[in-house]
Amino acid sequence: MNFDGNTNTPVVNEDISEHLFPTSRARILLIEDDPEIAEEVTNELVDRAYVVEHVATGPQGGEEARRGRYDLLIIDLLLPGCDGFSIIQDLRRDGIQMPVLVVSALGAVNDRVRGLKVGGDDYVTKPFALPELVARVEALLRRPLDTRATTLRVGPLELDLIERVAKREGRTIELSKSEFKLLEYFMRRPDRVVTRDMLLEDVWHYRFLPQTNLVDVHIGRLRRKIDGPNEEPLLLSVRGMGFYFREPN
Structure with a gap:
């Protein structure tokens, strides 16, 4: 691990970050039987640094969704073997809570409502524009995967969302309102x-992003509070990219 010479901030170089932290790239499962659509969507997402696994049939897709560790599922509703409604419903029944984006030619209101009711998180009707898909x-x-959790735990750090208290191995950490929101955001990701x-x-x-050092100031304050002098750093800077909240092995 490197440190910035001026700020003593733990830094990960951009050119080695992928090797140190492979899970920083979101993994997406695409269940789509149309080969042309599958290729276009896969290429677009891969170009944007996502890791994409494509499956063309319903039964195989359901098995892969259970077996693999994915951050997001993109699924068509009209699939060979079984329909997407059934797959989503079964995954939710089994407690699999990854976000689900439904992509389907079924554009009627009742189809969209059904897709969301069985457990879909968003719905895109074919044909669609790739930039819209990427935005969704x-x-x-x-x-966040689970907004109902009242306590978040990442490594030695614990955040009580009810009492609004942060602790690291028994040490209570005093946080401002903004620092608490910032830490919650990182701990959910x-x-x-x-x-x-x-x-x-x-x-x-901020919808229109200003030129400001607001983020860096708050990151610096938060880092000094959660990472004590003799404690392993949890909040790292990734050069040229942003920040990384590391969960220790």
């Missing part, structure tokens, strides 16, 4: 690179 993928990946633009938009709700 990004939005779903930013969404461990082992994933988070950009400054994401933080400005999702934590501070």
